[in-house]
Amino acid sequence: MTDTTSISDNVMAVRDRISRAAMAAGRQSDEIRLVAVGKTQPPEVLVAAVEAGVCDLGENRVSELAAKMDQLARAPAMANAKWHFIGRLQTRKARALVGRGVLVHSVDRRGLVDALQRRALAAECVQQMLIQVNVGDDPAKGGCDVQEVDALVAYACDLPNLQVTGLMTMPPLPPDGTDQAAAARPWFARLREIRDRLVADWPQVSELSMGMSADLSAAVAEGATMVRVGTAVFGPRQSGPWLGSDPSERL
């Protein structure tokens, strides 16, 4: 069981890292949203993060996200919490996400864009999303190729029930023993350059979701507007996804 006092200490420590990196870069720390990534953690520790002032929660599995949203729907602390989906998204799971006000960070192909548009039209809503870019061309990571991003953004921005609000990336993991933040920084700079180019034609494509526990300072230095932080907030991950206290309610 995670100790909730340590979660509020962790949130403060992460905020401190964000504000120091922001200050060093001449940025305001309130330009950067902390998305606390609670994958594998039980709902009560997510509530502890929200009670410690976190407004944004991230998950990487649709079933886990849905189970936690349902479980916490009536928790008073959660009334203003915003949910983010940051994992690989299978087209057939788009339905379970659309219409819940979730920001999807991981849209990386036309088939998925089409599925989200179809579902959003049916749900009579506008689905907000980021386009994930595989800046390091890493076969282990999701994201569209750097060469495809302009066309994918143009395609998605044309659809009536979608709103593309920015870009997301996960840089390649450097070899063991390398400084992860230093290695990631050029990849974060790459995403920012892509955003700076796109924003001239699509001003709404402004957000940069980049940076995790190990490299968030480098991401903030390169312009991140959202950092996705798991272990530095919640401690080590649990052994597997949290799928609900009531198995009959699982997706």
Ligand SMILES: *Cc1c(COP(=O)(O)O)cnc(C)c1O
């Ligand atoms: C798990 C995860 C994170 C957070 O990773 P930490 O290293 O625990 O901070 C960020 N982004 C994505 C896409 C993730 O899956």
